[in-house]
Amino acid sequence: MEKRFEHNGSAGYYEVYGSGKPVVLLHGFAEDNTIWNEQVSFLEQHCLLIIPDLPGSGRSPLLTKEDASIEDYADIVHALLNFENIEKCLLFGHSMGGYITLAFAEKFPGKLAGFGVVHSTAFEDNEEKKNTRRKAIKLIEEYGVYPFLKNSTPNLFSETYKKEHPERVADLIEQGKKFTKEALIQYYTAMIKRPDRTSILEKSDVPVLFAIGTEDSAAPLEDLLKQVHLPKVSYIHIIKDVGHMSMWEKPSELNKHLYQFIKDCS
Known part of the structure; x- marks a missing residue:
């Protein structure tokens, strides 16, 4: 069910499914709430899912402030x-949504039972x-959103997935047509400005889950292995033969990991 709320005079749209323990799923760059559809179909039986369209995605308008940040x-x-x-x-949070999750954990730790x-x-x-x-910002400014995403989106997937499911990769590229130049540039600018938040992992009093793809070039396994030990309690899931998109590439495996974490934190 789609719902609407307002914050500082701007509307935001989100989907709600199921009932029980509240679970929020944040999408990443050039995505919207539908990126989690495979997780919704499974998890809505076990918890209350709240899945927003972040500003500039779906029906949610882009933030108008010039220096919008991950913290915003x-x-x-x-x-x-x-x-x-x-x-x-x-x-x-997936990808950019993970950056937002960490910023949220820094600002509002009392709101979290786990992340x-x-x-x-x-x-x-x-x-x-x-x-x-x-x-990337220069390419978007010069050539537009669709040519940029057509070139960059395939890099998010493992080689095997790209060969076996070219239509799904094409679907994600097509979805990207909905985004404006201004939205993608705002996201990139916010990501560039974000600080290191490894200290948030160290300070966390709640469990932290890491989902890592062995073929992920955007969030490489070797980088993640340098931080997974920092929280007091870590759930570390290394998903084989997956790039940056386990929600699509191996949804059943990701669903299993998310469900177990939700169950343990309840």
């Missing part, structure tokens, strides 16, 4: 929880990564 997106998630009168939740980063990292961008994002 975390504030919007917090406002959504307050709107739904939710005291505590489990929060999972997870799905193909995401607590490390800040190194200079090489920042420059890659800056080049």
Whole structure:
């Protein structure tokens, strides 16, 4: 069921499914709430799912402030929880959604019973990564959203998945047509500015889940292995033959890991 709320005069849209323990799922860059559809069909039987379209995605308007940040997106998630009168939740974020999850854990730790980063990292961008994002911004400005996503989106998937499911890769590229240049540039700018949040993992008093793909070039296994030991309680899931998109590439395996974490944190 689609619902609407307001924060600082701007509307936000989100989907609600199931009942029970509140679980929030945050999508990543150039995605919307539908990226979690495979998880919804399984998890809605076990918990209350709240899945927002972040600003600039789906029907949610882009933030109008020029210096929008990952922290601003975390504030919007917090406002959504307050709107739904939710005291505590489990929060999972994919990629950019993982950055928002970590910012939320820093700002509002009392709201969390546990959290997870799905193909995401607590490390800040190194200079090489920042420059890659800056080049992406220039490409979007020069050529537009669709040509950029048509070129970059296949890199999110494992080689095997791309060969076996080219139509799914094409679907994600097509979905990207809904995004404006301004939205993708705002996301990239916010990601470039975000700080290192490994200290949030170290300080966490709640369990933390890590979902890692062995073929993920965006959030590489070797980088994640340097931080998974930091929380007091870590659930570490290394998913074989998966790139950056286990929600689609191996949904049953990811669902199993999320369900066990939700069950243990209840």
